[in-house]
Amino acid sequence: MANYRVIDPHGTVVDTKDISSSEDAHAWFKDSRSDNEELGWRLEVEHDGEWAFFSDSEGTKD
Known part of the structure; x- marks a missing residue:
């Protein structure tokens, strides 16, 4: 399991979740x-206590 977080365009963390x-x-x-x-x-x-980029909504409206 890994811990993920969603950040809105203003830099606010809106949700976190452990996902496999x-x-x-x-x-x-x-x-x-x-x-x-x-x-x-x-x-x-x-990852190892540090947050790293995984994905974003730049350039896509899916």
């Missing part, structure tokens, strides 16, 4: 965005 696969994490990220038209949402994963 990267595919499930990406699906959760897409569902977590309140406005699928707004770009700038980020998904980060925690």
Whole structure:
């Protein structure tokens, strides 16, 4: 399991969750965005106590 967090375009963490696969994490990220038209949402994963970039909504409106 890995710990993921969703960050809105303003830099606020809106949710965190332990998820077992990267595919499930990406699906959760897409569902977590309140406005699928707004770009700038980020998904980060925690690794060894540090948060790292995983995905974002830049350039896509899916």
